[in-house]
Amino acid sequence: MTRRRGQPRFVLETRDVLLSLLLPGLGHLARGFWTKALMYLGTLTVFGITMGMAVSKGRLSWIAGPSDYWFSTVMLFVMLMLIWIIGIFDLNHSVRSRTERHYSFGYWQMTTRRFSKDPKGIIGMLLILVTVHIALFAPFFASGHSFKGVEGYVKPVSHAIHMDLRNFRAPPSNEHPLGTDHLGRDVLDRLIFGTRIALGIGVVATLLNMLFGGFLGLVGGFFRGATDATIMRALEIVNSIPFLVLVLLIRGLWPGGGILSLMLILGIFGLQPARIIRSEVLSVREQDYVTAARAIGVPTWRIILKYVLPNAIASLIVVTTMSIGVNIIVVAGLSFLGHGVPPPAPSWGGMLQQAQEFIRTAWWMAVFPGLCIVVTVFGFNILGDSLRDVLDPKLK
């Protein structure tokens, strides 16, 4: 086991542990079993404390949020669970490698090592993780009050949807740090809950993109010939009108469509990844090892899974990261035009649409939602940029 030179091991490990308090999954960066375990334990503690505080504040219904966008929230939780599962595997792996006397650095170890030294990637990760934390624990960060419902029991209301019509377009104050909108709803609370929508749609739509577009690109690039030609023609047809206009047209088919249909439309028709993956596959399939595998009679599906996909994974990861940002911007644009997330739900683009009318009188309605979009998308872009450098060192 080589040791990084320059700084004492203690400093390096303390830094790793501190970083991991915010980043679940960063445990990969650590070396020994105990450091890893400590890092994961740290993450668990931070999540536990946040969750405990949310529960102790009496917001047991924190999954639901103020509207019916449960799906995006559930997806975020699934993402979190995935990170944990990866973490457990990682720990397990490190137990095994600890029993071996020597272990060499593989591709992923080298990559994570490079990644941990790239300030761009760490900044991006931190930005994204802060937004993910805010999205997951939105009810804890947001304000609200309780009132006695008609049925007699106490009902909690979030200020993100509760309209206070006597207090509309109030400038930032102690009570409303970022002011209120034209219906007296708290801007900060809406932004906090809007994080769930933006991230949820962005992540789900991108995963679908990768599934559909990735599949098309893989098949087209690998089989070439007529299959490829058909796919490319179809892509060309879809790509020849602006994506936003295409989505507007398709969205017109379900005028009352909610977040779920938005995710589906963006996910299925955002075929930009197909092109990139196709070109990647085209270059991989010409490599000698693919020819060799074919020569010894490895079945096609196995070649794709075992040889082509792992070699194209670097660009897949970069494209995924970048397209989350793109999708967030597209959703904001659609909501801004009034064809995205339907109104009562607090989406950033929708908030900007409402702010447009009051640009002369209520600047706070326009400034902050946009800043949220910029910070989130910037996080994904800078992470993708750093990943591009890290995953493929040949390019540097």
Place this chain on the structure above:
Amino acid sequence: MIGYTLRRLLQVVFTLFALTVLVFVLLKLMPGDPAVVMAGIGAQLETIEGIREELGLNRPWPVQYWRFISGLFSGRLQAMTYHKPVYLVIAQRLPATIELGLFGLIIALAVSIPAGLLSAIYRNSLLDYTVTTVALMGISIPVFWFALMLMLVFGVILGILPVSGRGDSIALFGWQWLRVSFVTWDGFRHLIIPSVALASVQMAMNARLTRASMLEVLREEYVNTARAKGLKERIVLIKHAFRNALAPVVTNVGIQVGTLIAGAVLTETTTAWPGVGRLMVEALQRQDQAVVFGLAIFMAFFFQISYVIVDLMYAYIDPRITYD
């Protein structure tokens, strides 16, 4: 070369045809009846029936499709809610968009190419970090929010630029539909905010691309050779490096000419610029199927043609590339 061009054009025709079918089917599948919208609130049933008859909305789809297509090319297709032929509706809005797009492109190129060049030449300097960070920010900023912020700062707070609209314009050659506004002072002032907003994304993308392409070229052997010959650094950079680094940038600009129209949808809506982008949003809201159809085809045509020109230009810039 000529054979390739012809084949590409044939492909364009095929793509456009498939697109017309796609857009038509989408429009027809949309809920809501354009005849009801046209007749207005509280219209008699007979009026609605009459409109349906007049527009052929009760005919089978292939017949309606043929009406759309042939009407579009012969100029007989009437817009459903604008009381004008479709081509005239689009032609009246087009000069504004082209004006905006060209200005946006000029601003984007004027800023991004020098920025990208400098950051590649002074690599890993403070300047480089600033340029790359700002460019990355530029990609992350939604165009419409940037336009809103410009309106807020320069229009509302400082009050030096008009907030929205197009301002005075002059009709060229006495044609009422061909109006340009940048020649008048008022129109020029109106143009600044939307074109800067529209340019923001292109600016960022071009700067990144110029930097990457320049870095690539600077690593080439012939740059080394040129330096070893004792040429001045400026000549090496401009004559040997920059000219070769330009090819991908030019391609990208060509593609962007098409995307400028797309970006115009959001910018024009935000700044109330009377171009085709805003027309698209308006027509969709009014359920004017004829205008949406015509506009979608027009945009696709513009896109496709700019792609073909990019391909041909690529071969012209880089003689190593031949199409056969």
